[in-house]
Amino acid sequence: MAKTAPKRQACPGSCHCGLTKYIVFLTLPHPFSSSNPPKWAEQEIYRCNCTxxxxxxxLHVNPAHPRDDFMLLSPLDPDRDLNIYRCCDKKQKYYFCPRCGVRCFTLGGESETVVIDFKDLVDGKEKKREVWRAKWDGEKDTEPYVSVNGTTIDAREDLDLRVLTEEKRVQYFDGRSEPEKEKEPRWDRPHDGGSY
Incomplete structure (x- = not known):
């Protein structure tokens, strides 16, 4: 059976109770591995061993283009309607549902609510919809950071987390060590204190 060529797809996801709903656009099946590592502005799937x-x-699933590849469908004001845990010098917000406690995504940077034309993006049924997403910081011109918790993406055959691990398509980062002692990312196993 021939393998399917990777293509960009809309992947819905949510918290357990459904208060948080999003769409992330990913290239699936995930094409990267130790022999074909992602370059800058390509999606990454990784685990970090930081506390x-x-x-x-x-399980970090970083879309290739944070602003265009992640759209929060509900709630539209996560700073008000979701709970937030701040870390990394309070620059990153880990959003989690106040009802079920599931952490769906992380944002580092600014955000905005905009109207998007979904007709060509998703299924052709819905035309325009208001979404919340990351935005470019005009003054600093810094790219936002978006990371989706891969375990909250709705189940699908072309994103089998077990297969990703078995085929060594998940990178493992050493975020626990001091920056000057940080070990290189690897694909075969987690760094000390990390998990598969």
């Missing part, structure tokens, strides 16, 4: 990522069990 916050480890304790949350966060």
């Amino acid at each position: 916050v990522c480890h304790k949350m069990g966060f």
Whole structure:
């Protein structure tokens, strides 16, 4: 059976109770591995062994283009309607549902609510919809950081988390060590204190 060529797809996701709903656009099946690592502005799937990522069990799925590839459908004001845990010198916000406690995504940077034409993006049924997303910081011109918790993406065959691990398509970062002693990312196993 021939393998399917990777293509960009709309992947819906949510928290357990459904208060938080989003769409992330990913290239699936995930094409990157140790022999074909992602370059800048390509999606990444990784685990970090820093204490916050480890304790949350966060499987980072970073879309290639944070502003255009992640759209929060509900709630439209997550700073008001979701709970937030700030870390990384309070520059990153880990949003989590106040009802079920599931952490769906992280944002570093600014955000905005905009109207998007969904007709060509998703299924052709819905035309325009208001969404919340990351935005470019005009003054600093800094790219936002968006990371989706891969375990909150709705189940699908072309994003099988077990297969990603078995095929060594998940990168492991050393975020626990001091920056000057940080080990290089690897694909075969987590760094000390990390998990698969």
